[in-house]
Amino acid sequence: MTTPPPAPDLVDHLAASNLFTGRNPARRDGHNIDVDDAVTRYCSATEAGDMEAMATTFASGVELPSPLFGRMTFKGDDVRSILTAVYSVLRDVGWEAPVGDGPTRLAVTHAKILGMRIDDAMVFELDQQGKIRRIRPHLRPLAATLLFALAVVPRVATKPLMTLRALRRA
Numbered sequence: 001m002t003t004p005p006p007a008p009d010l011v012d013h014l015a016a017s018n019l020f021t022g023r024n025p026a027r028r029d030g031h032n033i034d035v036d037d038a039v040t041r042y043c044s045a046t047e048a049g050d051m052e053a054m055a056t057t058f059a060s061g062v063e064l065p066s067p068l069f070g071r072m073t074f075k076g077d078d079v080r081s082i083l084t085a086v087y088s089v090l091r092d093v094g095w096e097a098p099v100g101d102g103p104t105r106l107a108v109t110h111a112k113i114l115g116m117r118i119d120d121a122m123v124f125e126l127d128q129q130g131k132i133r134r135i136r137p138h139l140r141p142l143a144a145t146l147l148f149a150l151a152v153v154p155r156v157a158t159k160p161l162m163t164l165r166a167l168r169r170a
Contacts, residue, residue, distance in 0.1 A: 038132045039105040039124045043095035046087055046109075054087075055080045059131035067137040068149050072166040079135070081162055085155040089113060089148070103127075113151060118144035 038057040045053035064079045066072035074082045087093065090111040098107040105124040110117060118139060125134040139145045156163060 037098075037105070038126060038130055039098045039107055042124070042132060043098065043107055043109070046083075047093050047095060049087060049093075051080065051084045051087065054083065057132050059127045059129070059133040062132055062134070064135045064137070066166065067139050068145075068153075072163070074162070074166045078162045078165060081159060082156065082166075085152055088155070089151040090118070098124075100124075113144055113148045116144045116147055118148055 042054055042057040045051070045057070058079060061076060062079045064074045064082060066074065090113060093109060093111040096108045096110075098105045100106050103126045105126070107122050107124065109120045109122065111120075112118070119141070121138040121140075123136040123138070124132050125136075127133040139148065
């Protein structure tokens, strides 16, 4: 009886190692590269409450589909306005290390809204220059998301033209 050939390795060990050590997973030559891209700068800026620094990570046509109202997509300068409103109501914002390669990254944030923990698995899409061109938030849990809506909607309501533009773009 002969021994069967070994099964192919289903795990890309280099990619997994890169993911957990902070090296750029897109690099296959093993060089350790600090991940200092627009997403990590975005995370740092929002933790510090620095909306100016946050805005420098955006591509000119940045988009943010509303996680609360599916028919709304904020674009351009309106993304900065809506995120300024968002981060003004959140406390203790902290990010886990972003993961991903190529033009897509995922970062998870934990914060507090009116004393309740809220989590956001945010998907970032980057343009050719490495700037953020699209941000797709995914909020949980439901109770915290409802508190979030109650806190943010009044701030957005003071900007009816921004809301109308977002509705037109959906």
